[in-house]
Amino acid sequence: xxxxxxxxxxxxxxxxxxxxxxxxxxxxxxxxxxxxxxxxxxxxxxxxxxxxxxxxxxxxxxxxxxxxxxxxxxxxxxxxxxxxxxxxxxxxxxxxxxxxxxxxxxxxxxxxxxxxxxxxxxxxxxxxxxxxxxxxxxxxxxxxxxxxxxxxxxxxxxxxxxxxxxxxxxxxxxxxxxxxxxxxxxxxxxxxxxxxxxxxxxxxxxxxxxxxxxxxxxxxxxxxxxxxxxxxxxxxxxxxxxxxxxxxxxxxxxxxxxxxxxxxxxxxxxxxxxxxxxxxxxxxxxxxxxxxxxxxxxxxxxxxxxxxxxxxxxxxxxxxxxxxxxxxxxxxxxxxxxxxxxxxxxxxxxxxxxxxxxxxxxxxxxxxxxxxxxxxxxxxxxxxxxxxxxxxxxxxxxxxxxxxxxxx
Ligand SMILES: [Mn+2]
Numbered sequence: 001x002x003x004x005x006x007x008x009x010x011x012x013x014x015x016x017x018x019x020x021x022x023x024x025x026x027x028x029x030x031x032x033x034x035x036x037x038x039x040x041x042x043x044x045x046x047x048x049x050x051x052x053x054x055x056x057x058x059x060x061x062x063x064x065x066x067x068x069x070x071x072x073x074x075x076x077x078x079x080x081x082x083x084x085x086x087x088x089x090x091x092x093x094x095x096x097x098x099x100x101x102x103x104x105x106x107x108x109x110x111x112x113x114x115x116x117x118x119x120x121x122x123x124x125x126x127x128x129x130x131x132x133x134x135x136x137x138x139x140x141x142x143x144x145x146x147x148x149x150x151x152x153x154x155x156x157x158x159x160x161x162x163x164x165x166x167x168x169x170x171x172x173x174x175x176x177x178x179x180x181x182x183x184x185x186x187x188x189x190x191x192x193x194x195x196x197x198x199x200x201x202x203x204x205x206x207x208x209x210x211x212x213x214x215x216x217x218x219x220x221x222x223x224x225x226x227x228x229x230x231x232x233x234x235x236x237x238x239x240x241x242x243x244x245x246x247x248x249x250x251x252x253x254x255x256x257x258x259x260x261x262x263x264x265x266x267x268x269x270x271x272x273x274x275x276x277x278x279x280x281x282x283x284x285x286x287x288x289x290x291x292x293x294x295x296x297x298x299x300x301x302x303x304x305x306x307x308x309x310x311x312x313x314x315x316x317x318x319x320x321x322x323x324x325x326x327x328x329x330x331x332x333x334x335x336x337x338x339x340x341x342x343x344x345x346x347x348x349x350x351x352x353x354x355x356x357x358x359x360x361x362x363x364x365x366x367x368x369x370x371x372x373x374x375x376x377x378x379x380x381x382x383x384x385x386x387x388x389x390x391x392x393x394x395x396x397x398x399x400x401x402x403x404x405x406x407x408x
Contacts, residue, residue: 038156045159058085060284062248062267066096069362082116089248090122090174094133122174123206125157167289178204255282258347272359275367288351
């Protein structure tokens with residue numbers, strides 16, 4: 001008979017962190033522990049609104065997809081909780097070999113440092129998707145054929161918030177906008193405590209994508225959600241007093257993509273995705289959102305946190321001749337700001353910076369070892385037999401590569 005905890009002692013949480021972080025491969029947590037963590041977090045999330053209100057400074061992380069060692073890389077590069085604030089945009093599980101370890105670590109960190117780390121829901125935080133894309137199979141493999149841990153964790157997914165605001169001016173979600181939603185209050189009114197439905201606001205928030213080729217909304221080739229154009233983005237920002245939307249959900253070769261002069265940003269945080277895409281990854285650091293004065297080109301207190309980047313030489317050097325009016329940014333009050341050179345290069349707003357990183361050593365090792373997905377070991381690499389059919393390898397062999405991003 002399991003007792004339901006109202007709290008878990010810090011020492012127990014730290015022991016969980018130690019199990020995950022200080023063993024190689026990481027030690028997975030017992031099913032009863034996962035059950036308790038999920039139950040406690042569910043009780044806490046019950047009173048959390050659909051859109052959580054966060055403040056800068058904060059680092060925004062995109063899709064992880066079970067790439068546990070690359071998640072640890074993020075904490076190494078960008079600082080770890082509680083010293084750095086994090087917003088994770090969903091898609092913690094599926095695809096990579098370590099979905100169990102990834103979601104376990106994030107759960108423990110969330111309970112250990114509740115005000116320092118926020119998790120919102122992606123389209124993979126779903127029973128149907130995780131049944132088909134790896135997490136369910138991984139749980140069976142790592143927990144001796146029992147699906148209990150999958151049940152605990154997918155039940156928890158129903159409680160995750162759907163979006164976040166940063167400083168009240170930036171909206172963040174996993175996917176994008178919905179033709180059923182013109183106001184943030186419509187998202188706040190959704191009953192989110194359920195499986196992700198096939199359509200409607202909740203589905204579109206986790207499935208949609210921006211598209212520079214179109215105006216208005218179009219049905220998404222993913223089979224769920226919509227593509228939306230610049231006119232939709234502009235109107236949504238205007239109507240909700242927002243300056244920007246930040247989202248994840250799409251593979252970016254350089255780790256990030258900026259749309260419409262930074263009005264919409266994609267953050268992608270799974271380097272060498274699926275151990276074969278060779279892409280970079282990034283974390284978006286939001287240092288501030290003080291747009292009501294002109295950014296000073298001189299060194300300031302915020303400069304120290306900018307020096308971690310790879311091309312920081314010109315971060316605080318302001319050369320007006322290198323900027324055209326097109327690169328300036330106008331805030332809600334129509335005040336003009338100049339961006340630094342790196343902000344122009346990255347297509348971000350003042351106070352923002354994409355910290356780009358490459359795959360961890362362990363990711364490379366998994367590539368070399370040629371494991372199948374989710375820790376199923378195939379001695380013959382990519383060869384599949386009828387006994388242990390590799391759904392994912394077969395999938396990628398059959399599909400043209402350009403379609404990969406549509407089935408994240
Ligand atoms: Mn996604």
